[in-house]
Amino acid sequence: MITSFADWLVFRILGLSASTLFGSAVHFFVYDTIKIFFLLVTIIFIVSFIRTYFPPERTRAILSHKRTYIGNILAALLGIVTPFCTCSAIPLFLGFIEAGIPLGVTFSFLVSSPMINEVALVMLWGMFGWKIAVIYIFSGLVIAIISGIVIGMLKVETLVETIVHKTPACCAAVPGQTSFRERVDFAKSYTLDILKKIAIYVLIGIGLGAWIHGYVPADFLAQYAGKDKWFAVPLATLIGIPLYSNAAGVIPMVKALVEKGVGLGTALAFMMAVTGLSLPEFLILKKVMKVKLILIFASIVGVGIMFTGYLFNLVIK
Amino acid sequence: MKIEILGMGCPKCRKLTGIVTETVKELGISAEIVKVDQISDIMNYGMMITPALAIDGKVVVAGRIPSKEEIKQWILEKQEK
Numbered sequence: 001m002i003t004s005f006a007d008w009l010v011f012r013i014l015g016l017s018a019s020t021l022f023g024s025a026v027h028f029f030v031y032d033t034i035k036i037f038f039l040l041v042t043i044i045f046i047v048s049f050i051r052t053y054f055p056p057e058r059t060r061a062i063l064s065h066k067r068t069y070i071g072n073i074l075a076a077l078l079g080i081v082t083p084f085c086t087c088s089a090i091p092l093f094l095g096f097i098e099a100g101i102p103l104g105v106t107f108s109f110l111v112s113s114p115m116i117n118e119v120a121l122v123m124l125w126g127m128f129g130w131k132i133a134v135i136y137i138f139s140g141l142v143i144a145i146i147s148g149i150v151i152g153m154l155k156v157e158t159l160v161e162t163i164v165h166k167t168p169a170c171c172a173a174v175p176g177q178t179s180f181r182e183r184v185d186f187a188k189s190y191t192l193d194i195l196k197k198i199a200i201y202v203l204i205g206i207g208l209g210a211w212i213h214g215y216v217p218a219d220f221l222a223q224y225a226g227k228d229k230w231f232a233v234p235l236a237t238l239i240g241i242p243l244y245s246n247a248a249g250v251i252p253m254v255k256a257l258v259e260k261g262v263g264l265g266t267a268l269a270f271m272m273a274v275t276g277l278s279l280p281e282f283l284i285l286k287k288v289m290k291v292k293l294i295l296i297f298a299s300i301v302g303v304g305i306m307f308t309g310y311l312f313n314l315v316i317k
Numbered sequence: 318m319k320i321e322i323l324g325m326g327c328p329k330c331r332k333l334t335g336i337v338t339e340t341v342k343e344l345g346i347s348a349e350i351v352k353v354d355q356i357s358d359i360m361n362y363g364m365m366i367t368p369a370l371a372i373d374g375k376v377v378v379a380g381r382i383p384s385k386e387e388i389k390q391w392i393l394e395k396q397e398k
Binding site: 085086098288 | 325327364
């Protein structure tokens with residue numbers, strides 16, 4: 001349906017020819033833009049509605065009775081549905097630790113929550129199809145669970161800074177019961193907020209993607225970053241670290257790069273680094289943990305991401 | 318009346334501060350607006366998600382930016398007591 005609308009708009013109304021580079025680039029842009037915005041609105045609304053049932057206090061209550069393994073698995077899963085933003089990382093981290101949640105379990109949450117986020121999922125689904133989106137969720141969960149277990153085994157509790165304050169964090173005053181109407185309102189305003197924030201990046205990303213799609217020769221990049229190049233995965237991971245806020249714009253470009261010969265595993269590693277390893281988050285976390293712990297955390301997650309990249313470069317033909 | 322904005326300087330906290338300042342002006346009441354940006358103070362409130370808004374020491378909303386209407390209602394409720 002979207003295809004016929006894009007056909008109609010680009011070829012009939014604008015009078016562009018499907019056989020020209022410009023025509024096919026514009027068609028690609030119109031089609032992807034409509035599809036992505038439709039998915040963004042639907043999915044973000046659903047996810048933010050579900051989220052109203054999982055405020056951090058509830059997640060913490062669920063996790064506080066859990067130990068290693070079960071705790072790590074639950075923490076990674078809850079990371080998907082608990083709202084998380086980089087600026088809340090510190091109070092959340094301290095709140096978890098003070099409630100007696102093991103450090104490793106807390107880290108499983110800290111890895112999965114930003115990495116498996118609704119915007120990245122929509123972009124992956126829209127650009128690469130649901131199979132890749134599912135692979136992404138699954139690999140993200142595995143990385144979060146394993147990283148947390150490893151950090152738990154390292155016994156690095158001494159690297160967490162102690163913040164002195166009067167009252168225990170156990171008894172947060174959660175504002176009253178939420179009605180169905182309020183949940184819908186929250187989901188609506190959250191969806192609008194996110195859309196406003198990322199719309200421009202999505203458009204730029206799709207625009208650049210459309211340009212690459214139309215103008216860069218197929219397999220052009222295979223010689224530089226094909227899956228037989230061992231350095232492609234670590235390089236992609238490194239480049240992804242400082243790109244946190246632009247996950248929405250990065251994915252359409254990655255799609256175009258994959259078309260031109262970049263390995264799919266390399267692309268996955270890149271996107272996981274963009275969402276899961278974030279420089280601003282590390283800087284914020286410095287207030288509550290020693291640099292050594294941040295480095296340990298980043299290296300473990302980084303190794304996990306690169307492993308995933310190599311694995312999917314091998315498996316997906 | 319003391320209105321506190323809890324948050325460690327993120328863009329949302331700044332936006333909330335702006336909305337609260339405007340609301341207070343529109344209502345024409347005298348209120349002290351305080352930014353709480355030290356983590357130890359935020360933890361004293363038991364908050365795990367920011368931005369949050371506390372009126373006279375009680376948290377009324379956390380994790381989202383409320384509308385002016387909501388803020389007005391909370392302020393008026395406090396004043397009645």
